[in-house]
Amino acid sequence: MRRWSWGARAALFGGAALVVGMSAASAVPTRAGDGRVGPPIEAVPVDLVSFGTCETALAGLRAAVAPHVGAYGLGGRGFLTTKAGGEMAAESRAQADSAAVPEHSTTNVHEAGVDEPDLVKTDGKRVVTVADGRLRVLDVATRRLTGTVDVPAGHASQLLLHEDRALVVGAGEGFAERGIAVDGPYGGYGEGSSVTLVDLSGEPRVLGTLTVDGRYVDARQVGGVVRVVVHSGPRLPWVYPVDGRSEAESLIANRELVATAPIGSWLPRYELTSADGSRSEGQLVACDRISHPADHSGTSMLSVLTFDFPGDLGTGDAVTLVADGDTVYGTGASLYVADDHHLRPMTRFAPDTPATTAIHQFDVSRPGPPAHVASGRVAGTLLNQYSLSEHQGHLRVATTSGDAPGIPERAPATQSAVTVLKRDGARLVEVGKVDGLGVGERIYGVRFAGPVGYVVTFRQVDPLYTLDLSDPARPRRVGELKITGYSAYLHPAGDGKLIGVGQEATERGRATGTQVSLFDVSDPAAPTKVAGHHLPGAGSEAEFDPHAFLYWPARGLVVLPVVDATGAGGVLVLRLGGGAFSALGTVRHDGSTYDPGIRRALVVGDDLWTVSAAGVAVDGVDGLARRAWVPFT
DSSP: OOOOOHHHHHHHGGGGSOOOOOOOOOOOOOOOOSSOOSSOOOOEEOOEEEOOSHHHHHHHHHHHHGGGOBTTBSSTTTOOOOOOOOOOOOOOOOOOSSTTSOOBOOOOOSSTTOBOOBSEEEOSSEEEEEETTEEEEEETTTTEEEEEEEOOSSEEEEEEEETTEEEEEEEEEOTTTTTOOOSSTTOOOSEEEEEEEEEOSSSOEEEEEEEESSEEEEEEEETTEEEEEEEEOOOOOOOOSOTTOOHHHHHHHHHHHHHHOOGGGTSOEEEEEETTSOEEEEESSOGGGEEEESSOOSSOEEEEEEEETTSOOOOOOOEEESSOOOEEEEOSSEEEEEEOOOOOTTTOOOTTOOOEEEEEEEEOSSSSSOEEEEEEEEESBOSSGGGEEEETTEEEEEEEEEEOOOOTTSOOEEEEEEEEEEEETTEEEEEEEEEEESTTOEEEEEEEETTEEEEEEESSEEEEEEEEOSSTTSOEEEEEEEEESEEEEEEEEETTEEEEEEEEEOTTOOEEEEEEEEEEOSSTTSOEEEEEEEEETOBOGGGTOGGGOEEETTTTEEEEEEEOTTSOEEEEEEEEETTEEEEEEEEOOOOOTTOOOEEEEEEETTEEEEEESSEEEEEETTTOOEEEEEEOO
């Protein structure tokens, strides 16, 4: 088995991590305190209106994108920086739909009742995985592989499960890369998304595949309805200053491209392939289903697609905004898409412009396509979807603002805040804010639990802040715990306890290996660390993808994948009891040459199932004795 360094694994899993960089912002004085630090930046409402017709849409998009066109098209030297797909999580829970189905864990998700796509799912009767372009079904009772089907499009890496159907989603190639003709002279978008519906009632079979000319962002499922978010951009054959062409000549040519480009150059397209192999193509969204803010760049679109598990796949009945987005958060009634791509190369804002995050809210409480209901903007940038939390009609948003110069000897002029927003008509407006958190640091972990918030900031030490959010108009900091290291993921464990997964560190802030911590937060004014387990030199995918974390309260199990100091991967199994952690062991797989290690763990009855690219292992929860090994090759 090849030994993988933590750095190599971090790079490998980067496609599943949300990488957030601080944008240029106005300097903030580095002084502590509960009040505001530096000039206040209030949440700004964002009004959206519909284009109405394709003629109006084309004129608006051409005019909006024109100021951002340069000698290299959009994006400085000819490319546009984007973030990787979204990060996610929350509590695994026992389910027993009938006496024949054993209790089992589910994907660690942010909000109860809102499922998130992941590389493995179980309903207690079967385990369904997707890897290397193939969906596999394993029977829980016999611990054997019962079905396999190739996913026909893209680089599918995640799935959702409902009754006898699976929806496989993921990134894919753009239309041009796949050799699909696109109407007009401008070809296909460089990134693609694929959605494949699979029937699991017998031998698994593909019912249909939808390929969209745009980047897959994330998806959420409530009951049998799935919402998929896709990002797309204009398809224009930019001219570059090469082969004797000057920058001035390229600029003139690119401006002409924008001035003459048809509406199809901006709108995403689709290809739908049915089970019998028949195909249809077309424009993904109608012009009158596109909304835009008064001030926009015309360089990005967000489309929300809707799929109903019991029905046919279809094209998703898209609703589209002229906006950017990289973070998706969902509740049972709302879907939020947030964007903190503050300084893209093409925007050309002044370097001291404060970083902000735009947030768009959709109503998903009714059948059919979602309805955009409100938008707003807050100061600073998000960490991930856990920076967002809806509670009793209010949206809490945790952000970091300020300038991080990247000079080790100089403390960055940063601070963090939690802003409380409330919908007022079509706007998300600020009703309360607590800031001045972690001055000179940035957020590494955040979790909201009802009227309480927990924020971890870090530079050299780890302040864990506890926040009282019971009065949305007057959120306040009530407690602080300073310890070495940091927690990148926080998980409520009941009885006033909070589990943290992150890195231990020296007093100078150098990370020394994976650390699992237990905090007592029963008194928010005086949080304490009561237990910890340190694995020197190790790292864990759970630090940046909470889907990799498993907490099974019925057995007191805490399970997470780790890569140790030698580069060997496995799953660390801890037992939480009596306010302390005890190590039960590490589960490992006999992987292939390029196996990156175990990615996920599930509990089904008395078995611990672990999943890697090499296969699935089944071990007894008590004693971790190997009961089955199902190789994927």
